[in-house]
Amino acid sequence: MSFYRNAVWFAKGLREYTQSGYEAAAKHFVTGDLDVSLTGREFMITGANSGIGKATACEIAKRGGTVHLVCRNRERAEAARAEIVELSQNENVHIHLLDMSRPRQVWEFAQRFQETHGLHVLINNAGCMVHQRELTDEGLEKNFATNTLGVYILTTALIPALKKSHDPRVVTVSSGGMLVQKLNVGDLQFEKGAFDGIMAYAQNKRQQVILTERWASQHREIHFCCMLPGWVDTAAVRSSMPEFYEKMKSRLRTEAQGADTVVWLAASPSALKHPSGLFYQDRKAVATHLPLAASRSTPADEDQLQTALEELAQTKKKSKMSFYRNAVWFAKGLREYTQGGYEAAAKHFVTGDLDVSLTGREFMITGANSGIGKATACEIAKRGGTVHLVCRNRERAEAARAEIVELSQNENVHIHLLDMSRPRQVWEFAQRFQETHGLHVLINNAGCMVHQRELTEEGLEKNFATNTLGVYILTTALIPALKKSHDPRVVTVSSGGMLVQKLNVGDLQFEKGAFDGIMAYAQNKRQQVILTERWASQHREIHFCCMHPGWVDTAVLRSSMPEFYEKMKSRLRTEAQGADTVVWLAASPSALKHPSGLFYQDRKAVATHLPLAASRSTPTDEDQLQTALEELAQTYRP
Numbered sequence: 001m002s003f004y005r006n007a008v009w010f011a012k013g014l015r016e017y018t019q020s021g022y023e024a025a026a027k028h029f030v031t032g033d034l035d036v037s038l039t040g041r042e043f044m045i046t047g048a049n050s051g052i053g054k055a056t057a058c059e060i061a062k063r064g065g066t067v068h069l070v071c072r073n074r075e076r077a078e079a080a081r082a083e084i085v086e087l088s089q090n091e092n093v094h095i096h097l098l099d100m101s102r103p104r105q106v107w108e109f110a111q112r113f114q115e116t117h118g119l120h121v122l123i124n125n126a127g128c129m130v131h132q133r134e135l136t137d138e139g140l141e142k143n144f145a146t147n148t149l150g151v152y153i154l155t156t157a158l159i160p161a162l163k164k165s166h167d168p169r170v171v172t173v174s175s176g177g178m179l180v181q182k183l184n185v186g187d188l189q190f191e192k193g194a195f196d197g198i199m200a201y202a203q204n205k206r207q208q209v210i211l212t213e214r215w216a217s218q219h220r221e222i223h224f225c226c227m228l229p230g231w232v233d234t235a236a237v238r239s240s241m242p243e244f245y246e247k248m249k250s251r252l253r254t255e256a257q258g259a260d261t262v263v264w265l266a267a268s269p270s271a272l273k274h275p276s277g278l279f280y281q282d283r284k285a286v287a288t289h290l291p292l293a294a295s296r297s298t299p300a301d302e303d304q305l306q307t308a309l310e311e312l313a314q315t316k317k318k319s320k321m322s323f324y325r326n327a328v329w330f331a332k333g334l335r336e337y338t339q340g341g342y343e344a345a346a347k348h349f350v351t352g353d354l355d356v357s358l359t360g361r362e363f364m365i366t367g368a369n370s371g372i373g374k375a376t377a378c379e380i381a382k383r384g385g386t387v388h389l390v391c392r393n394r395e396r397a398e399a400a401r402a403e404i405v406e407l408s409q410n411e412n413v414h415i416h417l418l419d420m421s422r423p424r425q426v427w428e429f430a431q432r433f434q435e436t437h438g439l440h441v442l443i444n445n446a447g448c449m450v451h452q453r454e455l456t457e458e459g460l461e462k463n464f465a466t467n468t469l470g471v472y473i474l475t476t477a478l479i480p481a482l483k484k485s486h487d488p489r490v491v492t493v494s495s496g497g498m499l500v501q502k503l504n505v506g507d508l509q510f511e512k513g514a515f516d517g518i519m520a521y522a523q524n525k526r527q528q529v530i531l532t533e534r535w536a537s538q539h540r541e542i543h544f545c546c547m548h549p550g551w552v553d554t555a556v557l558r559s560s561m562p563e564f565y566e567k568m569k570s571r572l573r574t575e576a577q578g579a580d581t582v583v584w585l586a587a588s589p590s591a592l593k594h595p596s597g598l599f600y601q602d603r604k605a606v607a608t609h610l611p612l613a614a615s616r617s618t619p620t621d622e623d624q625l626q627t628a629l630e631e632l633a634q635t636y637r638p
Contacts, residue, residue: 005180005293012290016281017176017230018251022260025282033268033283038065042119042165043266046070046100046154047126049080051234052173055259056123060267061088068117070096070109070126100126100150101136103316103513110157119161121266124151124172124208129240131197133190138316138513141189143197147204148188152211152309153316163221167272171265172212172226174279178205179290183297185304198241206295209279209288210302211309216277223272225265227280232258311506315513325500325613332610336601337496337550338571342580345602353588353603358385362439362485363586366390366420366474367446369400371554372493375579376443380587381408388437390416390429390446420446420470421456423636430477431638439481441586444471444492444528449560451517453510458636461509463517467524468508472531472629473636483541487592491585492532492546494599498525499610503617505624518561526615529599529608530622531629536597543592545585547600552578 015021043060047053048069057067061084069084071077077095084093098109113119128146136145155170162168181202187193188207190200209226216224231237233252238245245252264283265271278285289295335341363380367373368389377387381404389404391397397415404413418429433439448466456465475490482488501522507513508527510520529546536544551557553572558565565572584603585591598605609615 005290005295008290008293009176009180012179013176013231014251017228017253018248019253019257020251022230022253022257022282025284026260029283030270033264033270034059034063036063036267036269038063038267040064040066041121041167042066042068042117043121043123044068044070044113044119044158045123045125046098049073049076051236051255052229052232052258052262053123053125054080054084055255056125056262056266057093058084058087059256059259059263061085061090061093063267064090065267066092066094068094068096068113068119070098070100072097072099100154101128101140101142101145103138103140103145103149103153103313106150106153107157107313107316110154114158114161117161118165119158120165120167121169121171122155122158122162123262123266124155124170125262126150127173127201127236129197129201129236131240133195139511140513141191141200143200143204144189147201148207148211149309149312151208153313155211155215156310156313159215159219159222163219168222169266169271170212170215170222170224171262172208172224173262174208174212174226174228175202175205176228176230176281177202178209178228179288179293179295181206182295183207183210183301183305185297185301185308188305188308207305210297210305212279213277214302214306216275220276223276225271225274225276225278225280227261227265229253229258229261230281234258308506311504312512314502315504315507325610325615328610328613329496329500332499333496333551334571337548337573338568339573339577340571342550342573342577342602345604346580349603350590353584353590354379354383356383356587356589358383358587360384360386361441362386362388362437363441363443364388364390364433364439364478365443365445366418369393369396371556371575372549372552372578372582373443373445374400374404375575376445376582376586377413378404378407379576379579379583381405381410381413383587384410385587386412386414388414388416388433388439390418390420392417392419420474421448421460421462421465423458423460423465423469423473423633424638426470426473427477427633427637430474434478434481437481438485439478440485440487441489441491442475442478442482443582443586444475444490445582446470447493447521447556449517449521449556451560453515461511461520463520463524464509467521468527468531469629469632471528473633475531475535476630476633479535479539479542483539487543488541489543489586489591490532490535490545491582492528492544493582494528494532494546494548495522495525496548496550496601497522498529499608499613499615501526502615503527503530503621503625505617505621505628508625508628527625530617530625532599533597534622534626536595540596543596545591545594545596545598545600547581547585548606549573549578549581550601554578
C-alpha cells in the first residue's frame with residue numbers, strides 16, 4: 001500500500017505540483033480575487049525570511065497589510081524585511097525572532113505578542129526537514145518540534161487574539177507529501193524503527209491537516225485552512241532534497257507561484273465561500289487522501305493526537321499563571337511555612353490533643369532514619385506505640401533506632417530494609433510484613449528529589465518511582481492489613497510545593513522536555529494528594545489524609561535545595577515542628593473529627609489549590625492517573 005501511495009502521489013505531482021500544473025490551474029482563477037486592500041489588517045507569517053514565506057509577506061505588504069515576520073535569524077530577517085519594504089513601499093513590516101522548535105519560547109512569544117499587537121491572520125509557514133534523527137535542547141525530535149508541536153502551540157496560544165479580530169483566519173502551509181502518510185499517533189517523535197526525514201516531514205504535514213480540521217470544528221469564529229504549495233524552487237528544497245531538486249529543477253514552481261494560494265486564503269473574500277477546515281491546492285479545495293490509499297485515521301487516533309499535543313504543550317508552558325502560582329505560593333510560605341508560621345499556628349492547638357497512649361498500636365513509617373520520619377517515630381514511641389522503621393540503609397537505621405529507644409525508653413522499635421524506588425521489592429516487603437505483623441497506621445514519609453533525570457534498575461524515573469509509584473504500591477498492598485485493625489489510618493507526608501503544580505497525567509515520568517527536579521517532586525506531591533482523595537472515597541473503613549510539614553531544616557533539604565536552605569536557614573522549622581501534624585494525624589482522636597481525604601497544615605485542614613491558580617484536574621485525568629499507576633504496579637507484582 002505504501003508503494004501504491006508513493007507511485008500514485010508522484011504521478012499526481014508530475015501532473016499538478018509542477019510549474020505547468022500551476023499554469024494550467026491558473027487559467028481557472030477568478031480575475032480580481034486578489035484585488036483587495038489589506039490596510040488595517042495584521043498578518044503573522046512564520047518562516048518568513050525566504051521562500052514561500054517571504055513571497056507571501058511581499059504580496060500582503062503590497063496590498064497594505066501589516067506584516068509580522070517571524071524568523072530564527074536576525075540578519076536574514078532584516079535582509080528580507082528590506083527587500084519586502086522596497087518592493088511593496090510599505091514600512092509596516094516587523095521582525096520577531098523565534099525558533100519554532102523551542103516550545104517554551106513559542107508560548108512566551110505568543111503571550112508577549114498579544115500584549116502589544118492585534119492579529120487577523122496567522123500563516124503557519126515555517127518548516128523543518130532533517131534527515132538524521134536530531135533532538136532539540138528540550139529533548140524533542142527536531143521535525144516534530146518545529147512542524148507539529150510548534151505549530152500547535154503557536155496556533156492555540158494565538159486563538160484568543162484571533163477571536164478578538166474581524167474576519168480571523170489561520171492558514172497552514174502543509175504539503176502534498178502528507179498524502180503518502182497515514183497518521184501514526186503511536187510514534188509521534190519517530191523513536192521506533194529506521195528514521196526517514198522525508199517521511200517524518202510528511203507525517204508532520206498529515207498531522208497539520210488533521211489539526212486544521214479539528215480546530216475548524218472547535219473554533220467556528222475562525223476560518224482555518226491548510227494547503228499544498230506544489231513543488232517549489234526554494235533554498236529549503238535545494239538543501240533538504242538535493243537529488244529531487246536536480247531531477248526536477250526545470251519543472252519546479254517559482255516562489256511566487258507557491259505562495260499564490262497562501263495569499264488567496266489569507267486575503268481574498270472568495271476563500272471564505274468555502275467551509276472552514278479544508279485542504280487547498282491552487283485556490284481549490286481538494287481531497288486529503290489518495291483514492292484507495294487506506295490513509296484515513298480513526299476519530300480515536302485523531303483525539304489521541306490532539307490530547308498528546310496538548311499535554312506536551314502544557315509541560316512546556318511557562319505562563320503568567322505558573323509565575324502567579326509560584327509568587328503566591330512563596331508569599332504564603334513566608335507567612336505560614338516558616339518557624340514563625342508554626343509558632344503562630346501552635347497558639348491555637350488544643351491542649352491535650354496528643355496526651356494519648358498508643359500502647360498496642362503498630363505504626364509503619366517510611367524514610368524513618370532521619371528528619372521528619374525519625375522525629376515522628378520518636379514521638380510515637382514515647383507514647384508507647386510499636387514502631388516499624390522502613391529505611392534503605394541498615395547502618396543509619398540502626399543509629400536512628402538506638403536514638404529513638406534511648407529517648408523513648410520503648411524497645412518496640414523495629415527495622416525493615418526497603419528501597420521505595422524498587423516496586424517489586426515494595427510488593428514483596430508488604431506481603432511479608434502482613435504475614436507476621438498487624439498494622440494500625442501507615443505513614444508514607446519517604447521522599448526523593450533528584451535534579452538530573454535518573455532511571456532506576458527497572459527503568460523508572462527515580463522521583464516518580466519513589467514518591468508516587470512506591471507510595472501507591474505500599475499503600476494499596478497494605479490496605480487489607482489496615483482494614484483488619486481498629487481505627488486504621490494512612491498519613492502521607494506531601495508538600496506545599498504541590499500547590500504550584502497541576503496534575504500532568506500525560507508525562508508521569510518526565511520524559512518530555514527539560515527536566516526540573518524540584519518541579520518533578522512537586523508534581524509527585526500533587527499526585528499524592530489526588531491519590532489520598534481517591535483512596536478516601538474508595539476505602540471508607542480507613543482514615544486517609546495527607547499533609548504539608550512546612551519548610552523544615554532537614555539533611556534532605558540541605559542536600560537537595562542548598563540555595564533555598566542558605567537563604568532561609570534562619571527561618572526554617574525544626575524537625576519536631578515539621579513532624580507535629582504527622583503525629584497528630586496518626587495518633588490523636590481529634591484528627592478523626594475531620595472527614596477522610598483532606599490535606600493538612602499545622603493540625604488544620606487547608607485548601608489543595610491556590611485561589612485563581614487554574615491547578616484543578618478533571619475527574620478523567622484523576623481516573624487516568626490511578627489507572628496508569630495500577631497497571632504499572634501490576635507489572636511488578638510477584
